Each structure stands twice: as C-alpha cells, then as structure tokens.
Amino acid sequence: KNVKYFKYKDLKTDMQIFSSRNEYTKIIYLLLISIIISFYYTLFSEFNYKFNLLEKFHLPVTIFFNYFFILFFISVPFLYLIKKISYFHHNIVLIVISTSLFTFLTVDYFVFQSFKFHVNSFVIKVLTSDNALSVLGLESDIIFYLTLYFIIYLFISMILFCLCAYLSGYINLKVGFLIIYITIILFVFIDKTFFSFLSFKNYGYEVTIRKNVPLYIPVEMHGDFKRLGFKKGDSNNIQKISLLNNEINYPLKRYKPHKIEEKKRYNIIMIVVDALRHDYITQSIMPETRKIINNSGLEFLNHYSGSNGTANGLFSLFFGIPASYLEYFGKSGIQPIFFKFLLENDYDSSILASQPLNYWNIKDSIFFDLKKNIKDNFKKGSVINDSLITNEGIQFIEKNKNNNFFLLLLYDSPHLPYFRHEKFRKFIPDERIVNFNPNNRSDRINGLNSYKNSVNYIDSLVSKIFKKLKQEELFENSIVVLTADHGSEKYEHGHWGHASAFTKEQIKVPFWLLYPKSGTHKIKKFTDHHDFVTTIFELMGEKYGVEYHSIGKNMISETNKEYHIASSHSNWVVFNEKYKVDSTIFEGYSFYKVTDIDDNTVADENEILDKMNPNILNSFKERGKFLK
Secondary structure, three states: OOOOOOOHHHHHHHOOOOOOOOOHHHHHHHHHHHHHHHHHHHHHOOOOOOOOHHHHHHHHHHHHHHHHHHHHHHHHHHHHHOOOOOHHHHHHHHHHHHHHHHHHHHHHHHHHHHHOOOOEHHHHHHHOOOOHHHHOOOOOOHHHHHHHHHHHHHHHHHHHHHHHHHHHOOOOOOOOHHHHHHHHHHHHHHHHHHHHHHHHHOHHHHHHHHHHOOOOOOOOOHHHHHHOOOOOOOOOOHHHHHHHHHHEOOOOOOOOOOOOOHHHOOEEEEEEEOOOOOOOOOOOOOHHHHHHHHHOEEEEEEEEOOOOOHHHHHHHHHHOOOHHHHHHHOOOOOOOHHHHHHHHOOOEEEEEEOOOOOHHHHHHHOOHHHHHHEEOOOOOOHHHHHHHHHHHHHHHHHHHOOOOEEEEEEEOHHHOOOOOOOOOOOOOOOOOOOOOOOOOHHHHHHHHHHHHHHHHHHHHHHHHHHHHHHHOOHHHHEEEEEEEOOOOEEOOOOOEEOOOOOOHHHHEOOEEEEOOOOOEEEEEEEEEHHHHHHHHHHHHOOOOOHHHOOOOOOOOOOOOOOOEEEEOOOEEEEEOOOEEEEEEOOOEOOOEEEEEOOOOEOOOHHHHHHHHHHHHHHHHHHHHOOEO
C-alpha cells in the first residue's frame, strides 16, 4: 500500500526546473554566457588558418553550441538535485558554475601559452602539487591572482544574471523542460554534424578548432559521409600544410649545416630492426650479432625508444624531439636537420626498407629530403624483402666504399604476426595459429618461438652487413648503429606485440654504437632515441646548439638525463631510472598510471608523483617547445 507507482505527470512535475517564466532567467543566462565565450574565442584566438565562407559562419556557432551544451548539462543535474530548495539557491549555483568555467578558461589560457596544450585532470593534479609553481618559475602569489580572477568573474556573473532576470520579464511563452531538452539536443546534433562535414572536407578546420578552443567536443562522421557519396577533402591540401607550417617552430634557430672536415666525415650505417626486443640479442638467438657487440663498440643496456610504434619511434630517432609532435610535422614538409647536415656534406645516401614507408606517412614526414634515395617497394613479403635489402645494402657499400655515405636498413621480419622460414626454425613449436589467443599458453609458446626465429633470421642478415664492413675495412672510418624502432611485448603485462601500452618490453630497445676509437664498453646509464642526433653531431664536430633542435643529450658523455620521455598522439610517458608516469593527453579528464620502471605497481602513487613532479613539469615545457 505504501508503494508509489510511477506516473508520467509526477516525473514531469519533478523535472520542471525551467518551466516557469522566472526560470527563463536561467536559460537566458546560459545563452548569454555561451555567446560571450563564443565571441571571445572567435575574435581573439590566434588562428593561423584561412577560413572559407562556410567555416567563418560556422566557427562562432559551433563554439556557442559547444559551451551551451557543456553549461546546460553541468547545470541541470545540480539544479535537479536541489529542486526543492529556493530559487535563490538555484541562482547561486548557476552563477558559481559559470564563474568556475570563466576561471578554468583563464587557467587554460596560461597553461596553453606555456605548454601548447589544454588543461586536463592530470595537468591540474601536477600543477597543484608541492613546488609546482617554483619549478615553473611562477610566484606563489599566483593563487592570489586566481582568487582575484574568481571574485571578478563572480561579480560580472552576478551583474549578467541580474540583466537576464530583467530580460526574462518580457517572456510570456511557457515551455516545459523536455521540450527545451529535445531542442538543445537537436541543435547540438545539427551543429556537430555540420562540423564533421566541414572537417571531412578540410581537416585543417578541425585541427584549428581543437587547438584553439578548450573543451571542444568533436564528432567524427566521416564514414557516414563517404557512404552517402561525398568526396573527402585532400589531406595534403595547401591550406593544411600552410597551417601546420605556421604551428611549428623547428628548429628554434636558423640552421646552416657546418661543412665537416674530411677526417671527421664518417660514414653512417644504421640498422633498425622493427619490433626487436632489448633482451633478445643473446648468444642463443642472435649469436653473430652478440659476438660483434661483445668485441667492439658501445652497448647501451638501458636504452628506450621515443614511442611504442614505428612512425613515432623513427620520428623520435631522427628528429630528436617527442613523438607527439608527429601530428604537426606529418604534412608540414619540415624535415630533420640531421638529413640537411648529410646533404650539405655531400653524403651518398640510401634508405632500404623491407616494407613500404607510406604507412603513417613516414616517407613524407621523416624522409622527405631523401625520398629519391628510398627503395621500399620490393613486393615479396617481409621475409624475402629482408634478404633483398641486405643484398642491396652490400652492393651500396661496395659501390660507395671510397665515398662518404649514409646507409639505413629497415628490417621487418620480427614485426610479422607469424614468421616462417624453413632454414630458421631453431625454436619450436612455432606453428601458425589461425585464431591466435594470447590467453592460451600454447598459442603464446608458438607465437614467442616464431618471434625468436624471426630474430634469429635477422641475425644471419645483419652479420652479412657487418662482414662486408669489416672486409672493406670501413669500421675504421664509420659510425655504425644497431637499434629498433620499438620493442615487442609477449604478454608479460597482458599485451601482445606493440603500440598497445608503454611497458618496458614495448619501449626498451637495443642500442649499439660503434665509431672510430670507441673501444668496447657496456653503458648502464639510461638513454633514449632523442639522444641519437645530438650524439652524432658531437662525434662529427657539428656545433649547432642542441637546445635549438632536440631534447636529447650526448649519449657518450658522462652526463645523465634526469628523466626520459616516450609519447604518441594520445600518451605522454615520463620516466627515470626508478619510476614511470604514463598519462593520456586528452582535454578534460586524463587517465594516468604510476609504476616502477619495470611496470610494477607502487605503494603510494602520490608520493612518487611528488618526487617526479619537477620532471613532469619540465617535460610539459618540452612538449610545447617546438610549437609557436
């Protein structure tokens, strides 16, 4: 008898937050706040982009609806929760919400000016930790100024609310909450659809809005437009390339390559093996390579890639800056100064890739200056192609042994989901599992043995390159590097392969460096891909300041880096010799995880964050250092 049955009219009564004429003050207030924000970002943002007519019309509209949507759906739950309290308290809640948004956007402005990215929950946590302000060189009275901003915005918001209360007196129309809700959803949907269509036709428009407007919520409907028969805009259009060029500030100072004296103009031979683990250059898996490494050169025992994927890893290696910049550099035509150095010093160059370098736009974003020297279209599959590029490499060495040359070999067999070569089946069972499931121990054993066999195969090919270099006595005047673009996890932490997490197995890679009079040493200090170009420049006498083009350090110096960075489009990982902090770099809410360097959980995340906070903050600066 005491059960209250659901009745639509009861729900309708409960939801009458905006139903009375006086309550239209709140709707007008939200509209006015959204208009002010839209007006500000439309007129005062530094858009390095030339809008067409439709985009000019849509820009203020989409900013307006974006913030109205945010304000409305933050406000409604609060107002509903306190629906039985007086209208005065409703008004206070709404004013405080808008004041908080104004304050947040002000903080975001200063964060963006410093780091070139917007505020998220992880950034807030770092910025509010101990000593954060002193690390950034900010005065402690910034809290006073933020409080002052809040008070000023509160005062302005109260005046605006009073104005809206006055205007609401002229409204006689009575519309229920559900009608307003449906109308808002409809207009937001139309706006987001139009935004998606404009970005479908011109991606530069989306890049511009997402960069300049914090908390913007994009919607991607490109597949739907394709199915409807619309033609996608050219991703290489001049407008986008111009936009990206205007965003990039690399190098920081004009680079004029130095002509290196003949005796220091060493040949450079780079062997980069896709997905080669740091712990697999062993006597049993890579015996020939292990023999060379044990008897010559520097083996860096704690070396890390700049990312867990191929394009990002190679980007960090040759540019010397975080892989998160690849999004900007991808279509810009701006190239690593390392290759400009080679061209200026008359190097004969050859890049031999087992697989085409068109994926992730590697050819244009990293090797544009050397595109004519690339051979990557062997069409035989990675196993055969790896052998072909080895033969091509030997021929190139033979042809150019009396000249200065740069040779880059990009092997691919360990990257394959399944490797099979009848002459390289040292590790068995290595059967192909059609429906591979890493949760199944038998599948993992077969997959791991297949991977080991692929690495063993690469050993046989790399040894041929080493043999040719030794035969031609080129070790005496060459820099030789063996490394990987990234590693490969084999379910140690619940992942198989790469590009799925920033675990040690996915980002720690081998790095062996030989140069004239290098001696034979095992280097235990932590290094990473960002250090490569800086080290080569030091060895060859290029005096251009490292601070202008890289975040790296000289690997062969005694100086240790305080922290290291690995990154991608969505992740930002800061680590040192003990701990690792992995965070996403999305706006709003940000996932983050704190572990030790071996990816084990730590007892107190906050304690580690406090210790690493100066490193994290400095890494934020480096993330925006090469953007305008």
